[in-house]
Amino acid sequence: MSNIAILYGTSGGNTESVAKSIRNLFDDEADLYNVDTIKIDDINPYKYLILGTSTTGIGDLQDDWDSFLPTFSKADLSDKTVAIFALGDSASFSSSFAEAMKVIYDAIKDKTKIVGFVDDEGYTYDDSTAVVDGRWVGLPIDEDNEYDQTDARLEAWVEELKKEFI
Secondary structure, eight states, rough: OOOOEEEEOOOSSSSHHHHHHHHHTTTOOOOEEEETOHHHHHHHOOOOOEEEEETTTTTEOOOOOOOOOHHHTTTTOOOOEEEEEOOOTTTTTSSSTTTTTHHHHHTTTSEEEOOEEEESTTOOOSTTTTTEEEESSSSSETTTTOOGGGHHHHHHHHHHHHHHOO
């Protein structure tokens, strides 16, 4: 077992695919869990958590996360370091791009150390609550319109996480 758990919620498979790519960038030294089937006790041994969700509708949290987050946010996360990523559609939902990560962020921001903030440069969208003081509260990914940038964004993000996950 590694020290890193990647928890994801996916409806169409893209978030799972990105989660697997992140695991690969950690040289497969991370364990994957779908929040649809995970139990809180499963994450207790992990020091580092990477949380991934898709954004549905107008900034809504993915259904499995919507069910899991109330329990997850009550867990003792004080000894954990957490990073968040979210998928979204920056063209069709330009005014709520990747906002699901802000829902997760708000639920846990006072309970744990959160890392992996990303500068707001290079993204095309109109508005998002997931941007705080010019930085994303995690990594936004747009597999619908900016898929050609996903690999570079993931690689840069994971390199930063490796510095935090010491």
